[in-house]
Amino acid sequence: MEMDSLPNGNSATPNPSSALIPTAAAPPSSKLNQLAESLKLEHQFLRVPFEHYKKTIRANHRVVEKEVSSVISSVAEAADRDGMSRDEAVNHLSSLVSRLQGLKRKLEEGSRVEHLQAQRCRARLDHLESADAQNLSEWNNVKVKRILVDYMLRMSYYDTAVKLAESSNMQDLVDIEVFQEAKKVIDALQNQEVAPALAWCAENKSRLKKSKSKFEFQVRLQEFIELVRAENSLRAITYARKYLAPWGPSHMNELQRVFATVAYKSTTECTIYKVFFEPKQWDFLVDQFKQEFCKLYGMTLEPLLNIYLQAGLSALKTPYCYEDDCTKEDPLSQENFRKLALSLPYSKQHHSKLVCYITKELMDTENPPQVLPNGYVYSTKALEDMAKKNNGKITCPRTNFVCNYKDLVKAYIS
Amino acid sequence: MELNTTKDAFDRVVKKQKLSSSKSHEVIDQVGHEIQQALAQIVSTHDPTSLVDHKTILTELKVQLNAISPFHQLEGSQKELNINLSKFPKLLEKTFNPDISKAYRNVDFDYHTVNQIIANHFYQQGFFDFGDSIINEAGEPETAVAKFQFFEMHQILEAMKVRNLEPALRWVYANRRKLKHNGSNLELKLHSLQYMEILEKGSQADAINYAKTYLAPFAFLYKEEIMKLMGCLAYRGRLTSSPYAELMSPSHWEKSTEELIQQFCSLLGQSYNSPFGVAIAAGFEGLPTLLKLANVMAAKKQEWQAMKQLPVPVELGKEFQFHSIFVCPVSRDQGSEENPPMLMPCLHVLCKQSIMKLSKSSTRTFKCPYCPAEASVAQCRQLYF
Ligand SMILES: [Zn+2]
Numbered sequence: 001m002e003m004d005s006l007p008n009g010n011s012a013t014p015n016p017s018s019a020l021i022p023t024a025a026a027p028p029s030s031k032l033n034q035l036a037e038s039l040k041l042e043h044q045f046l047r048v049p050f051e052h053y054k055k056t057i058r059a060n061h062r063v064v065e066k067e068v069s070s071v072i073s074s075v076a077e078a079a080d081r082d083g084m085s086r087d088e089a090v091n092h093l094s095s096l097v098s099r100l101q102g103l104k105r106k107l108e109e110g111s112r113v114e115h116l117q118a119q120r121c122r123a124r125l126d127h128l129e130s131a132d133a134q135n136l137s138e139w140n141n142v143k144v145k146r147i148l149v150d151y152m153l154r155m156s157y158y159d160t161a162v163k164l165a166e167s168s169n170m171q172d173l174v175d176i177e178v179f180q181e182a183k184k185v186i187d188a189l190q191n192q193e194v195a196p197a198l199a200w201c202a203e204n205k206s207r208l209k210k211s212k213s214k215f216e217f218q219v220r221l222q223e224f225i226e227l228v229r230a231e232n233s234l235r236a237i238t239y240a241r242k243y244l245a246p247w248g249p250s251h252m253n254e255l256q257r258v259f260a261t262v263a264y265k266s267t268t269e270c271t272i273y274k275v276f277f278e279p280k281q282w283d284f285l286v287d288q289f290k291q292e293f294c295k296l297y298g299m300t301l302e303p304l305l306n307i308y309l310q311a312g313l314s315a316l317k318t319p320y321c322y323e324d325d326c327t328k329e330d331p332l333s334q335e336n337f338r339k340l341a342l343s344l345p346y347s348k349q350h351h352s353k354l355v356c357y358i359t360k361e362l363m364d365t366e367n368p369p370q371v372l373p374n375g376y377v378y379s380t381k382a383l384e385d386m387a388k389k390n391n392g393k394i395t396c397p398r399t400n401f402v403c404n405y406k407d408l409v410k411a412y413i414s
Numbered sequence: 415m416e417l418n419t420t421k422d423a424f425d426r427v428v429k430k431q432k433l434s435s436s437k438s439h440e441v442i443d444q445v446g447h448e449i450q451q452a453l454a455q456i457v458s459t460h461d462p463t464s465l466v467d468h469k470t471i472l473t474e475l476k477v478q479l480n481a482i483s484p485f486h487q488l489e490g491s492q493k494e495l496n497i498n499l500s501k502f503p504k505l506l507e508k509t510f511n512p513d514i515s516k517a518y519r520n521v522d523f524d525y526h527t528v529n530q531i532i533a534n535h536f537y538q539q540g541f542f543d544f545g546d547s548i549i550n551e552a553g554e555p556e557t558a559v560a561k562f563q564f565f566e567m568h569q570i571l572e573a574m575k576v577r578n579l580e581p582a583l584r585w586v587y588a589n590r591r592k593l594k595h596n597g598s599n600l601e602l603k604l605h606s607l608q609y610m611e612i613l614e615k616g617s618q619a620d621a622i623n624y625a626k627t628y629l630a631p632f633a634f635l636y637k638e639e640i641m642k643l644m645g646c647l648a649y650r651g652r653l654t655s656s657p658y659a660e661l662m663s664p665s666h667w668e669k670s671t672e673e674l675i676q677q678f679c680s681l682l683g684q685s686y687n688s689p690f691g692v693a694i695a696a697g698f699e700g701l702p703t704l705l706k707l708a709n710v711m712a713a714k715k716q717e718w719q720a721m722k723q724l725p726v727p728v729e730l731g732k733e734f735q736f737h738s739i740f741v742c743p744v745s746r747d748q749g750s751e752e753n754p755p756m757l758m759p760c761l762h763v764l765c766k767q768s769i770m771k772l773s774k775s776s777t778r779t780f781k782c783p784y785c786p787a788e789a790s791v792a793q794c795r796q797l798y799f
């Protein structure tokens with residue numbers, strides 16, 4: 001297939017004019033270009049703190065609206081009420097004044113949080129801007145740590161995540177606070193409690209509705225199932241009327257099947273219904289929640305680590321990696337990595353890339369490959385070195401074949 | 415990368431947020447002010463039995479508050495803020511790649527394996543508490559062996575940082591034979607460092623004694639190095655301005671440390687670089703290309719999940735090149751056992767199948783596609799990289 005739109009996808013037609021020049025590798029794309037490409041991958045890095053900031057702004061605003069409106073209607077109500085004594089009126093208004101003062105304090109606290117979150121967004125923009133060709137390896141080290149923290153937070157390894165972030169002084173570059181919110185819900189679901197999950201759904205109602213999320217429905221279903229399990233049919237039916245029926249129009253099939261469980265017991269052997277009673281349903285809810293949570297914050301559904309690790313392994317994977325003599329510097333010489341890469345595609349090369357068996361260095365124009373009379377190929381550097389140490393004698397390290405340095409020929413490999 | 419647009423857009427969000435927030439304060443103050451005024455009026459009315467007075471004041475307050483119409487006031491600034499709040503994420507989606515998981519294949523990526531890999535990464539880097547912590551939190555079985563071996567290495571390195579070579583030398587003595595087999599003279603390097611330390615900080619006699627005991631055995635194989643080291647004796651106390659000043663450079667410590675890590679990992683059968691670090695770094699370089707590929711394939715409705723080989727190369731730096739891959743310049747096939755690279759007499763290299771094609775199954779001589787030379791199959795020989 002043609003991939004002309006790809007920057008690195010060299011066209012597949014051989015170019016005879018350049019083939020006379022012995023080259024082993026295409027020039028690596030410039031560091032700067034690479035940097036720009038890699039910064040483009042940082043959507044989540046900016047998006048998550050922004051969503052967090054936005055959420056705080058909206059919540060603060062809602063508090064103001066609610067409080068002011070309730071103060072005003074409270075005045076109206078007092079004005080319309082008959083027989084309120086003077087003292088009552090004084091008390092009433094005084095309580096409203098202190099209520100407004102309380103609101104101001106709340107608003108100030110809210111502004112402080114907003115400010116911190118805005119600063120976090122800025123810190124991340126600055127961090128992206130700080131990357132340049134000189135400090136790229138240092139910057140990438142931080143990126144590895146960011147990715148590790150992201151993985152740990154998603155996997156609920158909070159302590160390790162916090163420790164790593166603190167020790168590297170990068171709290172502003174990772175989303176520990178955001179995940180703390182998720183932790184509450186996840187912990188509760190793992191204890192088979194739904195209240196925090198439902199509260200979370202209520203908090204994010206409009207956005208969940210917009211993305212057609214059925215998470216709340218699934219939580220409600222599970223609560224219903226627990227009532228059936230407890231053989232509390234009456235309550236189960238009341239619950240279903242109140243909380244499940246509204247989902248009827250969009251989830252009729254599931255609803256009918258779930259209602260039918262009332263007729264069975266949790267010990268049912270009927271496979272359609274049995275599944276509802278399995279404890280792994282709760283794990284399923286946790287997974288569902290994590291997905292909704294990630295979507296809401298503009299995160300990838302997979303941990304960043306999985307995405308980068310898979311990309312790296314795909315790019316590194318060759319048929320030679322699974323052979324016994326794969327060098328240990330290749331991650332794919334290790335069982336763990338081989339296992340992860342098993343169902344990934346092999347990488348593809350359009351041009352020969354030759355690595356010297358002795359020095360493990362790339363053989364290219366500067367260090368061209370030379371052929372021994374037995375057909376074995378090594379780099380010029382390695383062979384010159386060997387010749388110098390052994391009075392011009394060359395010994396093939398793989399076959400023990402011996403010859404003279406002058407018997408070698410340069411191979412032209414395009 | 416141009417981040418100014420993003421930064422400006424963000425600044426606008428913050429500005430609108432501040433405006434909206436001060437508007438809220440203003441409205442609250444206004445409402446509070448009206449209520450307080452009404453309150454003061456009620457308090458100042460003298461006749462406690464008068465019903466009319468405070469009732470009238472309350473009604474007036476109600477009217478007054480409606481006239482302020484706080485929600486109408488809040489609305490304007492809130493609307494502007496909302497516009498910016500929804501604009502910014504859109505800008506992010508345009509400027510950045512909104513979903514890098516498009517390049518992800520939904521295959522079983524066993525997290526136990528990933529956890530083990532991460533723990534080993536921490537151990538290799540010397541972050542033993544992080545390694546233990548993740549093993550603990552994830553409930554994985556301990557990978558004790560690698561941990562304790564790396565633990566020894568990092569103890570040696572910690573000691574070297576404060577110029578204590580004892581643990582390093584102890585390890586070198588214990589592994590003398592294997593180091594020699596690897597062609598490493600780490601032992602001499604460490605003794606030289608120690609000798610220079612003594613020369614700088616200790617007495618002359620101590621330095622001579624040390625040299626006699628520890629450097630002399632190397633005198634035969636490393637004549638020049640030893641001569642230099644002994645020459646330093648003449649400049650004790652003013653080495654930094656001597657011809658041997660270079661021997662005082664901290665870079666000798668750095669190089670020896672590096673060699674120690676290299677040899678230690680090699681004897682452990684471990685890689686010098688953390689394999690996790692290498693694989694992730696390859697991912698940093700490779701992901702942009704894979705994402706473009708995933709987009710092209712999605713547009714052509716081609717299967718991303720099931721392919722056996724990537725259709726395009728993902729160029730990585732040469733530090734990621736671990737295997738020799740021969741690609742025939744004529745057929746673009748990758749060399750293999752059945753189809754190995756062949757050297758023609760003109761020293762150009764093609765794969766066996768291409769040569770068979772050109773020679774019409776070795777029935778005739780043929781011209782090299784890259785030079786005017788003629789060749790027959792019998793003149794070609796197989797290469798081993
Ligand atoms: Zn390999």
Ligand SMILES: [Zn+2]
Nearest residue numbers: 760762782785
């Ligand atoms: Zn030729």
